Amino acid sequence: MARFNGKVALVTGHFSFFFFLTQVFIGSSNGIGRATAILFAQEGAKVTITGRNAQRLEETKQEILKSGVPESHVLAVVTDLTSEKGQDELIDSTIQIFGRLDILVNNAGTAVTDAQGRTGLDQDVSDFDKVMQINMRSVVTLTQKAKKYLIESKGEIVNVSSIVAGPQSQPEMMYYGMSKSALDQFTRSIAISLIPHGVRVNAVSPGYVVTGIVESIGFPPGSFEKLAAYWESHKECIPSGKIGRTIDIANVIAFLADRKLSSYIIGQSIVADGGSTLVMGIQAHDMMAILASA
Template sequence: FLTFPLLQTSPTSGMSFFQGKVVLVTGSSDGIGRSAAVLFAKAGAKVTITGRSSDKLAVTKSACVAAGAKAGDILELAGDVTDKQFITKLVQDTVDKFGRLDVLVNNAGAAIIDFTGKNGLDIPIEIFDHTMDLNVRSVILISQLAIPYLEKTQGAIVNVSSIVSSLFTCSQPFYPMSKTCLDQLTVQMAGTLIKKGIRVNSVNPGIIRTNFIQAAGLPSDAAKQFYDKADEKESTQIPLGKCGVPDDIGKIIVFLADRSQSEIIVGQRIVADGGSLLKNSLLSAEV
């Protein structure tokens, strides 16, 4: 059976694999990104956290410090990952402060909801452009900037995708399309970058209890309705019997980034959905 140890230590040194290593996690002001940042910090890594909200980043930093990190080992930069100038600064400031980069976690992403009442391919093309810009183009740009540093450290890239890349969702098609594109990007990156010693993989979560729905622009009551419906279907639509939580995905991200544990895994989509794809209808328009 596969296990995903959080703080695996070297049998000779007694130290975590991530001790002294540097990790950059995008979209780390909340949810899965925050969880991953805290777990990396707990494992001894120096971590750059980024998101659009300075207040939420402060909460993430406090959680990292509470997990055992020194305040000086956490770099927080608020900004928009679709802004090339910002992500250039993000990567450069990380290397300037810590001297290296070992892991890039491309977690930032969102479903951009159209509130005009249109569905499917009637949704304005501007929504498609925004979705692809955030969920795909930004990943390409920041990865291009990080690759020279990751090559020096024989590092890893972990992309955060979604099981919707494999599903039909008639009401909002652009988000699943973007994640399908991200899955193929993971494969192309993996095949190319392994020649440089850089491993690339993705984790594809199912429904995870985060603020993702609110971040998509839905009001809190609509978000509650979404999760209430998910709760009703947990026992029948999720074989595991429950939705996931951010740490479920954060632990997998840490595992995939840990060469001492997952070196043989290259170019893979690790589906983490409690078995939802076995049902194939969890994220249909009726949910």
């Protein structure tokens, strides 16, 4: 029997970024959200997928159906998660169609820059407000709306954080890093408040992952491959020598949502980054070679 048979999973949309470019929406219609929704559906769950791009959302639905999942097990909701109305529509539709909610995957996040490409402390504080609105406020309010249904099912919440939450500094993506640090604290805090009700809360913190963002925001085809090749060939970037795939993160999310496998993990953020956060700049060099040449 598939491990999520009888469960209902809601995978929210994903705002993404790339260095100095303006924000782009890709949703559970793409990237980590898409991989997670497909995996849950293949493992027996009924899934609600969401995003603002109807075409990509339909593509995700068709990918799910191709694997033999009944159409009645997939609900696609085109909506804006930053609005209370959009969130109400998402929760209400899920309960109306499926009758319950067992797993909430908060996969929303964004980083923005202004038209001049300014980053860090040079960015206008309005950018900070935008990032916190999407990365934190929408997560808090959606979780509040889902709370009673998750308590009824004694369900699971998995938040999608990031390695930019720290402890390393993020001078160019300061607002994004601050929002993900806040998300980690939110994860820890609600984990303690909800576990007495039987609801587990955890998070995953991805590192470099192939999501298809670069081409989607206007870079020439092959641009991401160039970046990935550099990162994979430099120990200080990815010690494992392999950039992550969306399924790598989806598997961690599924693990955290599987009570049989992870029942004793409460309020943690599991890092999946190929070892990137374990390396300091000094460790990227061969200390013994330096000593031998002295």
